[in-house]
Amino acid sequence: xxxxxxxxxxxxGRKAYSLPPxxxxxxxLTTLLPEEIIRQEPAQLPELSEVDVVRHFTRLSQMxxxxxxxxxxxxxxxxxYNPKINENMSRLPGFALAHPYQPExxxxxxxxxxxxxxxxxxxxxxxxxFTLQPAAGAHGEFTGILIIKAYHQHRGDKKRTKVIIPxxxxxxxxxxxxxxxxxxxxxxxxxxxxxxxxxxxxxxxEDTAALxxxxxxxxxxxxxxxIAIADIVHEAGGLLYYDGANMNAIMGYARPGDMGxxxxxxxxxxxxxxxxxxxxxxxxxxxxxxxxxxxxxxxVVEYDDxxxxxxxxxxxxxxxxxxxxxxxxxxxxxxxxxYILALGAAGLKEASEIAVLNANYLKTILQGKYHVPxxxxxxxxxxxxxxxxxxxxxxxTLDIAKRLVDYxxxxxxVYFPLIVExxxxxxxxxxxxxxxxDAFAQALIDICQEALDNPEILxxxxxxxxxxxxxxxxxxxxxxxxWKKN
Amino acid sequence: MYPNxxxxxxxxxxxxxxxxxxxxxxYAQESLGDVVFVELPEVxxxxxxxxxxxxxxxxxxxxxxxxxxxGKVTAVNEALLDNPELINQDPYGEGWIVEMEIxxxxxxxxxxxxxxxxxxxx
Numbered sequence: 005x006x007x008x009x010x011x012x013x014x015x016x017g018r019k020a021y022s023l024p025p026x027x028x029x030x031x032x033l034t035t036l037l038p039e040e041i042i043r044q045e046p047a048q049l050p051e052l053s054e055v056d057v058v059r060h061f062t063r064l065s066q067m068x069x070x071x072x073x074x075x076x077x078x079x080x081x082x083x084x085y086n087p088k089i090n091e092n093m094s095r096l097p098g099f100a101l102a103h104p105y106q107p108e109x110x111x112x113x114x115x116x117x118x119x120x121x122x123x124x125x126x127x128x129x130x131x132x133x134f135t136l137q138p139a140a141g142a143h144g145e146f147t148g149i150l151i152i153k154a155y156h157q158h159r160g161d162k163k164r165t166k167v168i169i170p171x172x173x174x175x176x177x178x179x180x181x182x183x184x185x186x187x188x189x190x191x192x193x194x195x196x197x198x199x200x201x202x203x204x205x206x207x208x209x210e211d212t213a214a215l216x217x218x219x220x221x222x223x224x225x226x227x228x229x230x231i232a233i234a235d236i237v238h239e240a241g242g243l244l245y246y247d248g249a250n251m252n253a254i255m256g257y258a259r260p261g262d263m264g265x266x267x268x269x270x271x272x273x274x275x276x277x278x279x280x281x282x283x284x285x286x287x288x289x290x291x292x293x294x295x296x297x298x299x300x301x302x303x304v305v306e307y308d309d310x311x312x313x314x315x316x317x318x319x320x321x322x323x324x325x326x327x328x329x330x331x332x333x334x335x336x337x338x339x340x341x342x343y344i345l346a347l348g349a350a351g352l353k354e355a356s357e358i359a360v361l362n363a364n365y366l367k368t369i370l371q372g373k374y375h376v377p378x379x380x381x382x383x384x385x386x387x388x389x390x391x392x393x394x395x396x397x398x399x400x401t402l403d404i405a406k407r408l409v410d411y412x413x414x415x416x417x418v419y420f421p422l423i424v425e426x427x428x429x430x431x432x433x434x435x436x437x438x439x440x441x442d443a444f445a446q447a448l449i450d451i452c453q454e455a456l457d458n459p460e461i462l463x464x465x466x467x468x469x470x471x472x473x474x475x476x477x478x479x480x481x482x483x484x485x486x487w488k489k490n
Numbered sequence: 491m492y493p494n495x496x497x498x499x500x501x502x503x504x505x506x507x508x509x510x511x512x513x514x515x516x517y518a519q520e521s522l523g524d525v526v527f528v529e530l531p532e533v534x535x536x537x538x539x540x541x542x543x544x545x546x547x548x549x550x551x552x553x554x555x556x557x558x559x560x561g562k563v564t565a566v567n568e569a570l571l572d573n574p575e576l577i578n579q580d581p582y583g584e585g586w587i588v589e590m591e592i593x594x595x596x597x598x599x600x601x602x603x604x605x606x607x608x609x610x611x612x
Binding site for chain 2: 175419420422425476477480481
């Protein structure tokens with residue numbers, strides 16, 4: 005059933021409130037407010053009864069699809085299940101009702117949590133010092149690259165204007181470099197989907213500010229030559245930035261700090277099981293090696309041994325300054341802290357192990373039915389694309405993705421990374437059972453057969469949703485961004 | 491699909507050495523899918539071979555348009571701003587992107603036959 009817009013359900017004069025009679029003298033509005041800010045015509049708000057408003061939004065919420073309703077193998081997004089205990093902890097009154105202007109002596113619990121989380125994140129990534137301020141991954145990248153910029157500028161090295169980024173990188177990497185005033189230099193991947201060392205040697209120089217890298221990369225492949233890569237960049241005087249989006253593949257097994265990275269960000273909402281999509285909010289803590297710690301955003305939470313209390317350290321003259329109001333998305337930090345403590349070191353390691361196992365399990369089942377451009381053992385995610393015989397039926401990845409919706413699954417990431425034509429990027433995460441993985445693989449195999457026997461069914465998919473295939477091109481060319489009265 | 495009178499770059503742009511017009515190839519527009527937005531350079535801007543002279547955005551991806559030659563922009567196809575779909579409908583005609591005063595780089599361009607061989611390999 006199609007759900008009408010709430011404006012279309014409006015009936016003039018109907019209302020969902022009943023106010024008591026006014027018991028104070030009425031005052032003319034113009035005596036209180038300047039003329040120019042008083043609305044001349046009544047606002048066009050929908051007029052409905054309370055029950056109809058409730059039903060409308062309840063129905064909309066039931067159309068939603070989330071990780072609590074089904075499998076969500078969105079590559080590079082790590083849509084793992086978010087344990088509900090995380091929510092319970094973040095709602096404890098001492099955390100949920102803490103006010104950012106509360107004095108430090110009344111916020112010691114919250115400060116300790118921030119301090120301890122920073123220490124834990126440092127240990128997992130092999131870094132020395134963290135800020136929890138950035139609101140999400142791209143914001144973390146922005147913060148990290150500003151730190152690198154501040155480092156070069158502080159040394160008086162003004163030649164470093166370029167940031168090197170692989171062609172398989174997340175789009176946020178070049179966007180970050182541009183936003184921070186750098187020129188982006190793209191490095192092509194080699195035939196194995198990895199950074200080409202010879203090419204890198206040619207690209208680095210005294211104008212290299214940094215290399216931004218995800219490891220494992222967006223093809224789900226581990227950059228085996230990372231130590232050599234780090235040496236090449238460091239010898240040229242540049243720094244290494246670790247995009248932590250794929251951290252879920254290596255927790256407890258490998259640390260960016262040991263690989264030679266100087267700055268990292270995490271996506272707490274990916275790796276550490278806090279909600280994302282639909283606004284999360286996320287959190288993108290940034291960690292640095294000791295020599296970069298002076299440039300971290302301020303304040304930084306520190307512990308005063310003498311007074312035995314935690315405090316906000318504002319006395320950081322080289323800091324790049326604040327990057328977010330107050331102290332970051334604190335509630336998200338509570339959830340991630342809960343998750344980390346609940347799993348413990350051994351549990352985090354096992355999470356990565358199962359995430360990698362699940363990805364390889366799915367990839368192995370799908371091999372032969374789908375084209376697997378890089379068939380070496382993958383990390384936590386992998387890429388497939390339709391086989392030639394399927395493409396010859398006029399079927400594109402988009403059609404397969406839309407058909408998956410009919411099978412009750414959220415489609416994987418499609419058309420990314422850009423270096424693989426018709427890519428589908430599948431990241432199952434560690435939280436799925438073998439039964440779910442089998443059902444998903446079977447759906448993809450069935451869809452492959454449908455594509456060969458009856459391609460029309462894919463072209464018009466999805467068939468089972470409230471809204472079927474929409475015209476994305478027209479929506480992008482001539483967007484209708486809000487309701488207007490006719 | 492790949493007219494013989496045009497020259498091609500490995501980055502999937504075409505150049506008409508007669509009219510000095512430049513655009514993206516049939517293969518490029520098909521890989522991109524429905525184009526929804528085009529960013530054009532300023533007239534008078536100068537580019538070297540391989541510089542990004544504009545941006546083409548489709549429902550799938552955002553791609554740079556790499557200059558297949560060196561030169562100076564003498565005209566841009568402003569019709570694309572309102573009708574980006576011209577690139578899909580007529581990549582070698584109405585869908586041209588810029589016109590350039592070419593100062594170099596033509597010698598490294600591919601013929602239609604060489605270009606077709608290239609995309610078969612991809």
